[in-house]
Amino acid sequence: xxVKDKIAAQIKLAVEAAMxxxxxxxxxxxxxxxxxxxxxxxxxxxxxxxxxxTAKIFRASPRKIAEEIKSRISSDLFERIEIAGAGFMNFYxxxxxxYRELKTIYDAGENFxxxxxxxNVTIQIEYVxxxxxGLLHVGHGRGAAAGSAIVNIMRAAGYNVESEYYIxxxxxxxxxxxxxxxxxxxxxLGQEINFPEDxxxxxxxxxxxxxxxxxxxxxxxxxxxxxxIKILGELAYADKMLELQKDLxxxxxxxxxxxxxxxxxxxxINAAIEVLxxxxxxxxxxxxxxxxxxxxxxxxxxxVIRENGEPTYLAADIAYHKNKFxxxxxxxxxxxxxxxxxxVARVKAAMTMLGYDADKLKIIFLQMVSLxxxxxxxxxxxxxxxxxxxxxxxxxxxxxxxxYFFLMRSTDSQLDFDLDLxxxxxxxxxxxxxxxxxxxxxxxxxxxxxxxLTIEGAPNFSLMNSTSEIDLINKIFEYPxxxxxxxxxxxxxxxxxYVYDLASTFSAFYRDCRILGVEKDLAVARLALLKITKxxxxxxLGLLGVSAPERM
RNA sequence: GUGCUCGUAGUCGAGUGGAUAAGACGUCGGUCUCCGACACCGAAGAGCGCGGGUUCAAAUCCCGCCGAGCACACCA
Numbered sequence: 001x002x003v004k005d006k007i008a009a010q011i012k013l014a015v016e017a018a019m020x021x022x023x024x025x026x027x028x029x030x031x032x033x034x035x036x037x038x039x040x041x042x043x044x045x046x047x048x049x050x051x052x053x054t055a056k057i058f059r060a061s062p063r064k065i066a067e068e069i070k071s072r073i074s075s076d077l078f079e080r081i082e083i084a085g086a087g088f089m090n091f092y093x094x095x096x097x098x099y100r101e102l103k104t105i106y107d108a109g110e111n112f113x114x115x116x117x118x119x120n121v122t123i124q125i126e127y128v129x130x131x132x133x134g135l136l137h138v139g140h141g142r143g144a145a146a147g148s149a150i151v152n153i154m155r156a157a158g159y160n161v162e163s164e165y166y167i168x169x170x171x172x173x174x175x176x177x178x179x180x181x182x183x184x185x186x187x188x189l190g191q192e193i194n195f196p197e198d199x200x201x202x203x204x205x206x207x208x209x210x211x212x213x214x215x216x217x218x219x220x221x222x223x224x225x226x227x228x229i230k231i232l233g234e235l236a237y238a239d240k241m242l243e244l245q246k247d248l249x250x251x252x253x254x255x256x257x258x259x260x261x262x263x264x265x266x267x268x269i270n271a272a273i274e275v276l277x278x279x280x281x282x283x284x285x286x287x288x289x290x291x292x293x294x295x296x297x298x299x300x301x302x303x304v305i306r307e308n309g310e311p312t313y314l315a316a317d318i319a320y321h322k323n324k325f326x327x328x329x330x331x332x333x334x335x336x337x338x339x340x341x342x343x344v345a346r347v348k349a350a351m352t353m354l355g356y357d358a359d360k361l362k363i364i365f366l367q368m369v370s371l372x373x374x375x376x377x378x379x380x381x382x383x384x385x386x387x388x389x390x391x392x393x394x395x396x397x398x399x400x401x402x403x404y405f406f407l408m409r410s411t412d413s414q415l416d417f418d419l420d421l422x423x424x425x426x427x428x429x430x431x432x433x434x435x436x437x438x439x440x441x442x443x444x445x446x447x448x449x450x451x452x453l454t455i456e457g458a459p460n461f462s463l464m465n466s467t468s469e470i471d472l473i474n475k476i477f478e479y480p481x482x483x484x485x486x487x488x489x490x491x492x493x494x495x496x497x498y499v500y501d502l503a504s505t506f507s508a509f510y511r512d513c514r515i516l517g518v519e520k521d522l523a524v525a526r527l528a529l530l531k532i533t534k535x536x537x538x539x540x541l542g543l544l545g546v547s548a549p550e551r552m
Numbered sequence: 553g554u555g556c557u558c559g560u561a562g563u564c565g566a567g568u569g570g571a572u573a574a575g576a577c578g579u580c581g582g583u584c585u586c587c588g589a590c591a592c593c594g595a596a597g598a599g600c601g602c603g604g605g606u607u608c609a610a611a612u613c614c615c616g617c618c619g620a621g622c623a624c625a626c627c628a
Contacts, residue, residue, distance in 0.1 A: 038571080039571075039572090039573090039574080040571080040572085043571070047571085049569095049570055049571095052570065052608080052609080053569095053570090055608075056608095061608095062608080084571070085570080085571045086570075086571075086608070086609070087570095087608095088570080088571065090571095131628070168628065171627085171628070172627065172628070173627080173628055286626090287626090288626055289626095290626095299554075299555065299624070300624090302625095302626090303625085303626040304626090305626085306626040307626060308626080310626085312625090312626065312627085312628090313627070313628050314628095316628095317628095338556095338557075338621090338622060338623090339622060339623065340623085340628095341555095341556055341557075341622070341623065342555075342556075342622085342623040342624060343623090344556090345555090345556095365556095365557080367557085367558095367621085367622090368621085368622085408565095409564095409565080410565095410566095412557070412558085413557095413558080413565085414558090414621075416564080418564095421577095425590055426590065426591095427590080427591065427592090428576085428577070430576085432590075433590095433591095436588085436590060436591080439588075439590090440587085440588055440590095440591085443587070443588055444587050444588090446587095447587050448587075451587090489568080493566090497566075497574095497575080500575085500576090501574095501575080504575085507591075507592070508592090508593095510587085510591090510592090511591090511592060511593080514586080514587065515587060516587050517586095517587085551588095552588090552590070
């Protein structure tokens with residue numbers, strides 16, 4: 001149990017006692033006791049605004065409520081409790097509480113940062129889900145970084161999580177891919193062609209075609225066009241999937257499930273439509289079948305089956321989300337590009353009409369990424385002639401910088417990615433700064449080891465009582481709470497910021513507190529603190545998918 | 553036009569109702585006989601687009617206006 005929870009429990013007991021005494025009169029449901037680390041050190045180690053929040057409920061002034069609570073707390077946790085401002089309660093912990101807590105963390109070792117399991121519901125996170133018709137570009141990269149970090153963070157927070165990639169391997173996009181590759185195939189084998197007008201122009205299509213030719217030669221050249229397009233389409237699909245998986249793997253992204261849209265055609269789509277037909281969720285008009293989504297918050301109704309009898313993308317998506325709900329997840333999280341936000345209403349409407357709780361479906365939007373080099377926006381890839389492919393970014397700045405930069409801003413704000421900064425080896429570059437702090441700690445361990453200084457038995461943490469030491473200790477205490485919040489808010493940037501702060505707090509410690517050359521017990525205590533610090537940096541970077549090198 | 557998102561120092565940005573609005577870049581001024589200067593310390597600089605409202609308390613909630621982005625396909 002964290003100190004925070006212990007304090008909250010103390011407050012609850014005191015409130016109950018005050019109510020039993022008649023000092024506080026209950027008139028409504030009480031809010032949770034929210035404890036926070038105050039903005040200023042003078043306000044104690046923890047603070048709560050509980051008395052202010054309950055002023056109305058108890059019909060008493062916040063300060064009086066705080067007094068009643070305070071007088072009924074008897075605990076050896078606190079050195080003192082103060083009532084400040086409009087009714088804040090500030091808790092000052094006894095130092096030995098801090099040292100005891102630190103020892104608990106020290107004893108937890110590698111497990112610090114892994115929170116207790118939160119029960120048996122599983123949360124599904126679907127992300128990236130790029131069409132297998134081209135290379136991953138930097139926008140997908142942001143989604144990949146965010147999605148995998150959210151998965152890591154939620155797992156650390158104790159949730160069961162399953163990650164999924166939805167492969168759009170049916171429909172028009174695949175036809176376009178097949179036709180494009182067919183044209184390149186004929187072209188590379190010396191024929192005159194008219195490249196399809198709406199085909200994929202990118203150089204990667206030519207690469208794909210070359211690979212197909214090198215494996216299969218020209219044996220499809222004399223097939224009837226329809227047949228050839230079909231075969232080449234399948235070969236291209238397989239090739240594209242392989243490339244895509246390669247890029248994701250290099251970027252440190254893994255999926256538990258790869259879900260093919262094809263498995264929905266036609267049975268699962270028809271089944272979903274049948275349900276909607278039976279309950280009036282769809283109707284026919286102008287030869288097409290429409291979803292009555294405007295009944296449930298959408299601007300207008302949407303076509304699910306076209307005049308020509310083909311299902312729309314929405315039809316497949318309805319079947320897909322129905323399938324997700326049927327799999328029994330406690331929560332469904334989708335990461336979508338912000339340009340899809342108009343899509344939420346119709347999918348949620350469809351889920352409601354199918355009888356599911358649409359609130360279980362959470363959509364996280366990723367705003368655009370813009371790359372900047374020397375202050376200029378970089379829009380297109382010279383080589384590929386398309387949006388900048390992920391692999392080009394990774395080649396230029398490396399995986400660590402790419403991942404951290406993608407994660408340091410909230411997903412719903414636009415991201416300006418400074419390529420020069422990402423590559424720079426200086427404290428201006430946050431990734432570099434954090435990794436440097438880690439490497440510096442490792443260097444200290446190398447030196448102390450050489451000097452014969454090791455931790456044996458339980459360190460005497462109570463020897464550390466300077467500001468820099470206490471600051472670092474307190475910063476480490478915040479970590480589990482940061483994970484909890486980052487998971488609840490789906491906010492990897494919270495961890496990105498935390499680990500930066502931690503590195504900065506460590507730097508102050510490093511400046512003020514030497515290890516070599518001080519009295520042995522103190523040196524050992526500090527060394528133990530650094531061991532925890534090193535582990536915490538490593539753990540937090542791990543959640544972000546960034547490495548923690550021992551030397552740089 | 554309609555809908556969604558957003559608007560915080562010169563710049564980038566934290567902040568999901570509470571105590572004097574983080575931090576970084578840039579600017580200015582300092583620091584290597586010292587476990588990594590690939591680093592560190594200090595200073596100046598905003599009252600949160602504008603105007604109303606709710607609240608004991610608003611950058612945070614509500615309304616209006618202004619400005620930006622995105623979306624408004626029988627494409628995915």
